[in-house]
Amino acid sequence: MSDEPKPDSKIVILMRLLSAIDEGRHSMDSLRERISEDGKMPAIRTMRRHLATLQTAGFPFYFERKLNCYRFVDGYSLRRLDLSHRELFGLVALRSMGESMGGSIADAVSDITRRLLESASRTARAKLESATPPIAFRVDRVQMDASVEHAFSLLSAAERATRTVRFSYVDKERRTTRRTVDPYGFIVGNGRIYCVGFDHARKAMRTFAIDNASDVEALGGTFVRPAGFDIEAFAADSISGVLDAKKTTAVRVRFAARVAKAAVAARPVAQAQITPDENGSVEIAYHVADVDELVRWVLGWGAQAELLGPAAARKRLVSIAKSLLAQYGSGA
Numbered sequence: 001m002s003d004e005p006k007p008d009s010k011i012v013i014l015m016r017l018l019s020a021i022d023e024g025r026h027s028m029d030s031l032r033e034r035i036s037e038d039g040k041m042p043a044i045r046t047m048r049r050h051l052a053t054l055q056t057a058g059f060p061f062y063f064e065r066k067l068n069c070y071r072f073v074d075g076y077s078l079r080r081l082d083l084s085h086r087e088l089f090g091l092v093a094l095r096s097m098g099e100s101m102g103g104s105i106a107d108a109v110s111d112i113t114r115r116l117l118e119s120a121s122r123t124a125r126a127k128l129e130s131a132t133p134p135i136a137f138r139v140d141r142v143q144m145d146a147s148v149e150h151a152f153s154l155l156s157a158a159e160r161a162t163r164t165v166r167f168s169y170v171d172k173e174r175r176t177t178r179r180t181v182d183p184y185g186f187i188v189g190n191g192r193i194y195c196v197g198f199d200h201a202r203k204a205m206r207t208f209a210i211d212n213a214s215d216v217e218a219l220g221g222t223f224v225r226p227a228g229f230d231i232e233a234f235a236a237d238s239i240s241g242v243l244d245a246k247k248t249t250a251v252r253v254r255f256a257a258r259v260a261k262a263a264v265a266a267r268p269v270a271q272a273q274i275t276p277d278e279n280g281s282v283e284i285a286y287h288v289a290d291v292d293e294l295v296r297w298v299l300g301w302g303a304q305a306e307l308l309g310p311a312a313a314r315k316r317l318v319s320i321a322k323s324l325l326a327q328y329g330s331g332a
Contacts, residue, residue, distance in 0.1 A: 010160050011112060013037075017050055021061050024071035031070060101142050104149055105188065142191055147214065154216040155195050159183040162223050164200075167216040169208055181208070182223035185231035196234060198223070205234075236270035237289040239297050248287040251294050252308040257281045259304045268297055283308070292316060 013035050020026050020034040032041040035050075042050070051070075054061070060073045091113055098109025144152065151167070158165045166180045180200040187194045192209055199206040237248050248271065255263040257280030264274055264282060271287035288294045291310075295317050298305050307317050 011108075014050060014054060018054065018059065021054075021059075021070045022072060022077055025067075025069050027068045027070075101188070104144065104152060105142060105193075142188060142193060144193070144211070148211045151213050151216045152193060152210050154218065155183050155210065155213070156186065158216075158218045159185065159195075161218075162225065164219045164221045164223055165216055166219055167213045170212045179206075179208070180219070181206070182225075184225055184229055185234075187231065187235050189235075196231060237287060239268040239288070239293050248289055249291050249310070249313075250285050250287050251291060251310065251313050252283060252285045253298055254281060254283045254306045254308055255301065256304045259301060263301070263305070268294070295320065 016035045017031060020031050026034060028044065028047060032044075032047055035042065060076050061070055062073065063070055094109060095113045098106045098113075100106075101109075155165060155167075157163075162182075164180060164182050166178065168176055169179045170176050181195070181197040182200075183195050183197040184205075185196050187196060187207070192211060195208045195210055195213070197206065197208070198204070253263075260276070260280055260282040263284060269286050269288055273285040275283045275285075277283065286294055291313050295307065295313055298307050298317065299320065307314055
């Protein structure tokens with residue numbers, strides 16, 4: 001029998017818990033029994049953590065002391081979930097986005113939309129089933145074979161359970177090492193999934209491409225994620241989302257008028273100061289963790305973008321341009 005954990009097991013438990021609360025007649029012990037697995041009831045501490053997760057997510061329930069039960073506030077019920085046109089748009093868009101990414105992520109998004117619809121009205125279900133995606137997402141499809149899916153499943157389960165893991169890892173130099181890591185979260189970018197975590201041997205945060213990890217095993221030890229850690233903030237200063245630095249560098253780029261609007265909309269990193277010019281061009285100062293990453297990105301705009309500074313960044317761009325000229329030749 002495979003001991004591979006289900007990637008959405010926590011979602012399943014929370015959905016069961018919501019369904020039980022919606023019945024409005026269960027005490028703490030009764031809720032524990034309703035979400036038990038294989039006859040084993042979760043601990044009181046675990047239950048309180050699940051309930052806190054649901055409250056943080058905005059579900060309006062409370063404990064009715066006189067009746068000794070958990071219930072939703074009056075007028076709220078998952079069974080009578082009527083989706084507005086705006087909410088329906090969002091749900092269909094979510095499904096479309098998940099499908100565009102592929103792999104287990106697509107499966108997870110599909111599962112959660114299906115579970116939401118199980119609590120929706122018949123009219124809402126009919127609308128969604130007949131709806132075509134109102135929006136197309138152009139994101140890199142995440143390609144994972146069976147071994148990568150298995151590694152991701154184990155790592156994501158360890159992240160949810162705050163369990164330390166050990167795995168073999170092939171780095172950019174094709175060297176294989178055995179790593180012991182506390183997995184803090186995941187980043188999806190450029191068609192790959194990366195695990196961000198604390199590397200015990202290096203005593204620092206590191207980012208690991210999951211398709212380069214193998215022989216993943218969860219260890220007995222647990223970890224406490226730093227209170228200030230935010231996966232979005234970690235990835236904010238990198239175009240790919242996987243590079244991190246304690247200090248960022250400001251890189252200034254001028255975009256021609258014909259691509260100015262597209263450049264403003266692109267926002268490859270979170271921090272950017274935009275200065276429009278009277279002639280329609282725009283200058284943008286990007287604060288980046290890795291200058292070389294932005295230099296390569298600027299090259300993608302061709303002659304429509306000029307890297308203004310710092311000098312080291314311009315020098316790097318010139319070096320790459322000379323290499324390209326040598327590679328392709330100076331002929332017509």
